[in-house]
Amino acid sequence: VVLVWFLMIELKSPGLSAFWATVLMIFIMLTQHAAKGVFRKSHDVVNDLKLGLIDVIDGFATGARNMIGIGVATAAAGIIVGTVSLTGIGQVMVEFxxxxxxxxxxxxxxxxxxxxxxxxxxxxxxxxxxxxxxxxxxxxxxxxxxxxxxxxxxxxxxxxxxxxxxxxxxxxxxxxxxxxxxxxxxxxxxxxxxxxxxxxxxxxxxxxxxxxxxxxxxxLDHPVDVVIVVVVSTIAMLIFAAATQGYFFARSKLWESAALLLIAFTLFRPGFWLDMIAPPYENLPATTIVEDAANMPPETSILLDVEGISIEGDEVSKSVMLPLGPAASGEDRLYHAGIGIRNEDGRIYIDDLVFAGPAEKAGLDFDFEITAVKVEADRPAKEVFFIPAFLLLGGIIVLQRRRKRSEDALGTA
Known part of the structure; x- marks a missing residue:
């Protein structure tokens, strides 16, 4: 749980996430016997801690043995990774x-x-x-x-x-x-x-x-959001399973299976329908990028449209998201993102690039033009599309339960 939390919620590095997960596992192994003793009303804490220490030492030995196979596999895979890095086949695959x-x-x-x-x-x-x-x-x-x-x-x-x-x-x-x-x-x-x-x-x-x-x-910033996502996703998975198996409350007709797939898709990704009505982002002029960066909340990211010519001579046009870091002036936050800018006749260009910074890792280069700053558009909540999905689901349930009762009545007649 700690490993997944650090990786997916805190967005920490794999190494740091694994470190804290390992620390927690060591703590659990040290204290598990003592914790059991508390519930069993045993008070030999010293002996329980000794048993926990023995478990930790045995765990280290077992972990070292298990890592042998993983190390060999990782080393073998590293040959492929090194080949990709040195030969540039990765870029070839992108182009392909x-x-x-x-x-x-x-x-x-x-x-x-x-x-x-x-x-x-x-x-x-x-x-x-x-x-x-x-x-x-x-x-x-x-x-x-x-x-x-x-x-x-x-x-x-x-x-x-x-x-x-x-x-x-x-x-x-x-x-x-x-x-x-x-x-x-x-x-x-x-x-x-x-x-x-x-x-x-x-x-x-x-x-x-x-x-x-x-x-x-x-x-997801609020526990209520987490609960909603978990509940709706669980319902969507059940509906998806029912649609692919062809049976819900009764054997589904073809149009019912198609409708169930549509409902599952809507519950999984309600933003698809909202994006067709209202675009998710609105473009601000690049000339206000310094003010926009200064006004954004701390520890957020800025989304930019950029275009230019790469060092290989290829035309590049893409969107990149760069972290702005803590609250500071617009110039400092852009530097934290890895770029310095210049204004030429109302057009914004990248004038400085921090070595190995976020911007360079995102594929930006000197003299790339920043054409727009994207900000989230003010639009209705995407969850509003849950309403027609659940209404359609309710209609299918009513039809299938009615058909099921009719089939059961005929079977008993």
């Missing part, structure tokens, strides 16, 4: 995916998912994640930004990781399918095909991670 997709965002994500499936075949879980995330996560970030999709990096990693893990049940390799077939004594290829068929039903979920990051508890 962009070329065959024609710049269409959904096609970009679909092709990325297919490549993640292919890359994940035959690899153990740890090496699978390292290879797939190293190759494909930058692809989604760069091409998504070029298409106006700004998502947290954790969501991108979960997207490619999901499809990388699905490779374990994807024929013709399907390591997990072969293992399951060996246990059950069935045909490995048939097992893989059935497992792949059932797994593909949930292939829509990683796309929802990107388009609705609230499902990952990102951007």
């Amino acid at each position: 995916v962009e070329l065959i997709s024609g710049g269409n965002l959904m096609l970009i994500l679909i092709f990325t998912a297919v490549i993640s499936l292919i890359l994940g075949m035959g690899l153990p879980t740890t090496a699978n994640y390292i290879v797939v995330s190293s190759l494909m996560a930058p692809v989604i970030v760069e091409l998504g930004a070029a298409n106006g999709l700004i998502v947290p990096l954790i969501a991108v990693h979960l997207f490619v990781f999901y499809f990388g893990i699905m490779a374990d049940v994807t024929p013709p390799v399907g390591l997990a399918s072969f293992a399951a077939a060996a246990v059950s004594g069935s045909d490995p290829m048939k097992t893989g095909l059935v497992a792949f068929f059932y797994s593909m039903r949930t292939a829509v979920l990683p796309f929802l991670f990107l388009f609705n990051t609230e499902l990952l508890m990102i951007g």
